[in-house]
Structures are given as structure tokens and as C-alpha cells.
Amino acid sequence: xxxxxxxxxxxxxxxxxxxxxxxxxxxSGNPYLFWYVQYPNRGLQFLxxxxxGDNLVKGSYGFEAEFNKSQTSFHLKKPSALVSDSALYFxxxxxxxxxxxxxxxxxxxxxxFP
Amino acid sequence: GAGVSQSPxxxxxxxxxxxxxxxxxxSGHTAxxxxxxxxxxxxxxxxxxxxxSAPDKSGLPSDRFSAERTGESVSTLTIQRTQQxxxxxxxxxxxxxxxxxxxxxFGPGTxxxxx
Numbered sequence: 001x002x003x004x005x006x007x008x009x010x011x012x013x014x015x016x017x018x019x020x021x022x023x024x025x026x027x028s029g030n031p032y033l034f035w036y037v038q039y040p041n042r043g044l045q046f047l048x049x050x051x052x053g054d055n056l057v058k059g060s061y062g063f064e065a066e067f068n069k070s071q072t073s074f075h076l077k078k079p080s081a082l083v084s085d086s087a088l089y090f091x092x093x094x095x096x097x098x099x100x101x102x103x104x105x106x107x108x109x110x111x112x113f114p
Numbered sequence: 115g116a117g118v119s120q121s122p123x124x125x126x127x128x129x130x131x132x133x134x135x136x137x138x139x140x141s142g143h144t145a146x147x148x149x150x151x152x153x154x155x156x157x158x159x160x161x162x163x164x165x166x167s168a169p170d171k172s173g174l175p176s177d178r179f180s181a182e183r184t185g186e187s188v189s190t191l192t193i194q195r196t197q198q199x200x201x202x203x204x205x206x207x208x209x210x211x212x213x214x215x216x217x218x219x220f221g222p223g224t225x226x227x228x229x
Contacts, residue, residue: 034217034218036220041225042222042223043118043120043205043220043221043222043223044157044205044207044220045220046217046218046219046220049217090156090157100145100162100209101147101159101162101170101173102147102149102157102159102207102218103159104149104156104157104158105156106155106156107155107156
């Protein structure tokens with residue numbers, strides 16, 4: 001079965017510092033991986049995706065993610081965190097064998113302190 | 115252009131009542147998905163539509179849950195005889211095809227509270 005894991009419930013970082021939100025995956029075949037962000041009382045906003053090609057994927061709001069096949073990871077990164085980045089972040093993998101539904105991790109709450 | 119919209123944004127109902135949740139996908143998007151997000155948890159898949167057919171209903175938690183879609187447009191998720199454990203945010207997403215490469219775009223969700 002395909003799955004993703006987000007090992008950290010919460011990540012705290014000071015504004016201006018680099019941030020990393022971790023995600024590992026388990027799939028058969030090539031993974032299609034996604035990051036979404038959820039602000040309070042809002043739906044999910046798409047940040048970026050990896051389908052194929054370059055392992056470093058650049059997305060919205062200055063975020064990027066690195067696909068690492070050997071470590072089965074797809075960590076979300078940003079060189080310099082903003083207080084406004086504080087939100088809930090979800091990693092997801094597309095279930096290619098079953099109608100392309102997204103399988104989500106449990107989410108990581110990012111808190112950026114001024 | 116307009117994104118995915120959902121209505122109502124909030125719904126409070128009494129246990130045992132039926133509720134209908136509506137999703138308007140992005141125009142031209144053929145694929146439509148419903149997910150449920152319980153408090154403090156990730157999203158769980160409920161049902162997938164391609165056009166107006168539903169090839170995957172595997173996530174519907176019980177026969178109290180049903181959904182339909184009119185053409186490649188509006189979808190409604192119906193929960194009959196609501197229970198307190200149905201309280202959650204119900205999210206709808208649409209994408210332009212179902213071939214795995216297209217991104218799912220989410221609506222703002224309907225927050226359902228069953229008293």
C-alpha cells in the first residue's frame with residue numbers, strides 16, 4: 001500500500017532561519033508527490049509537486065522540495081522563514097493504482113517565531 | 115479564474131438529521147474528489163468522480179454516505195442520519211484529468227458539526 005509519513009507533529013523555527021519539514025514515502029513504482037499548506041479555517045493550497053525530472057522542485061511562496069529516491073524522502077524547505085509561513089503542512093502521494101486519489105500524511109504544524 | 119467553491123461553509127445539525135454538502139469544481143475539471151478531515155488529523159479520501167460516474171467509492175465510511183455529480187459540474191455529498199462522529203471538515207477537490215499528472219485544487223471546505 002502507498003503511504004506517506006510526516007515524522008514531526010510540529011516544527012519551530014525563528015524568522016529568517018531556514019526551515020525543513022520532513023516527509024518520507026512508500027510506494028510501488030515511481031511516486032507522484034505533493035505538498036499542500038493549510039492556513040487556519042481555510043482549505044488546502046497547493047505548494048508544489050514532483051512528477052519526474054529535476055529532483056529539486058520549486059514552488060509557491062519561495063518553498064522548494066528535494067526528491068531523494070534512495071532515502072524515499074521529499075522534504076519541504078525554505079531558505080528564510082517568515083512568520084506568515086506559520087501553518088499546517090501536508091505531504092501527499094498520488095495513488096496511481098487506484099484512481100489517483102491523494103494519500104496524505106498526518107500533517108506538520110510549522111510555527112515561525114519573530 | 116474562480117476556484118473550487120463549497121457550500122455551506124459551516125453546518126450545525128442535530129444527530130439523526132440528513133445533511134447535503136455542495137461542491138462546485140473549477141470549470142472544465144473532469145475529476146472531482148471528496149475528502150474528510152477530522153479535527154487534528156490528516157485528510158481521508160471518500161469518493162472520486164470522473165465526469166458523472168464514480169469509479170471509486172471505497173472511502174465512504176458507511177451506507178449513510180452517498181454522493182452524486184451532475185455532468186462535469188456540481189457534486190453533492192449527502193450524509194443521512196448524521197452521527198456525532200461525522201463531525202469534520204469536508205473538502206472537495208477537482209483536477210483537469212485523472213491521469214496522475216494534474217494537480218488537485220481544493221475548496222475551502224464545509225465544517226460540519228453534529229450535536
